[in-house]
Amino acid sequence: MARIVGGIASSHVPSIGGAHDRGKHESPAWKPLFDAYVPVREWLARVKPDIAIVVYNDHAAEFFFDKYPTFAVGAAEHYAIADEGFGVRPLPPVRGHLAFSQHLCESLVYDEFDLTVCQELKVEHGFLVPMHLCFDYRDGWPVASVPLQVNVLQHPLPTARRCYRLGQAIGRAVEAFAADLKVVVIGTGGMSHQLTGSAFGDMQPDHDLDFLDRLESDPESLTGWSHQLLMEKFGVEGIELIMWLVMRGALPAAVRCVHRHYYAPMTTGMGLMTLEPA
C-alpha cells in the first residue's frame, strides 16, 4: 500500500530558476535561499520518496483562457519543459508514473473532484523551481512526478477549503494504491507578493510567518479565509498560498515540522516548510 511520507511547502519564484541556471547559488543575495534547501534535500535522501505530487499553477505557459481548468492532473509517462516566453530551460524531461497518475485521477473523480485529466502537459516554473530546489537532477530526476495544476489566475478560484479537501482526497487516494510506494506532496507558490498596481513588490512577512505557524498547527483555521481576505493579507498574487493547503490536507492533523525557513529579498516572501506525519 502506498503512503504519504511527508509534505513540503515551497515558493516557486521564477527568478530562482534564473539564478539557478546562471549558477548564482553562492552569491550573497541568493545563498540564503539555496542553502535553506540543504536540510530538505537531506530529509528527502533519508525518506527516499518514489513519487512527488507537485501542486502548482501554470503561469500562462501551457493553459490559455479559452478553456481553463480549475484542477488539472497529469496522467502521462513524461512531461515536457514549457517555453514560458524566454526559451526552454536546460532541464531534463520530467518522469511521470502512469499507473499511479491514472489511479489518482480515478480516485479523485470518484471522490467527487471533477478534474481535467492531461495526457500531454508541459510544465513550467511553478512546477520546476521547487523540483530543482529539492532534487538533484544531474542523473535524471530521482522521483517520478504527478503535476497537479490549480487555477489561481482567473477568478472564480477554488476556495481555500476546497483545496484543503482536495488534499484530504489525495491522502485517501494514496492509501488506496496497491503498490508499496512512498509519496511526498509538494505545495508550491507564495508567499506574499503583489505584482500589479502601486503596491507592486510589497511583502507581508508578519502575515507570512503567521501562515507558516497555522499551516503546521492549525490548518483548519486557514480554510475559512476568503480569497478577499487572503489577497488583502498576502497580495493579489499571494493567493497562490491556497495550493499549500492541498499539501497540508494530504497530511494527517498531527505533523512534525522537520524544517522551516523564510527569506524575503525582493518582491516575494520565499517560504519553505517540511512536514512529516507525527
Added chain:
Amino acid sequence: MQASQLSASRKIGDSHVFDLAMSHRGLRLNRMCHVLNDATGRAAFRADEAAFLARFDLTEAELALVTARDFNGLLAAGINIYYLIKFGVATGNGLYRMGAQMRGETYEQFLVSRNNSGAV
C-alpha cells in the same frame, strides 16, 4: 456555498482582481501574448511588430496601449499579469522595471527600496 470570496469592487487597493469580466475584456491581448510563449511568435513580433499585432484583432485603444508600453493601462484593459510579463520579455522590460513604473518610481528608486536587491 461559502460566503462571498470577493468584494463588490473586485479590487485589492488599486489592483484589479482578474475575474471573468477582466478575462473576457482582455482575451485578444492575452491571446497575442500567449503566442509570445513560442520562439516563432517572438521572432515575428521582433521582425515586424505592426504585422504581428494585426493578427490578433486588437482594438485601436488596445493597440495604442501596446505601442505606448503602458503597463498599467494594459492591466486595466484585461491583460493578465503573467501575460504582461511575456510582453515585457519581448519588449526588453523586465518585471521589476514594469513594477517600478506601476509604483511611480524609477528603476533605481525601486531597487533601493528592496531588502536585498542583489537577488534580482
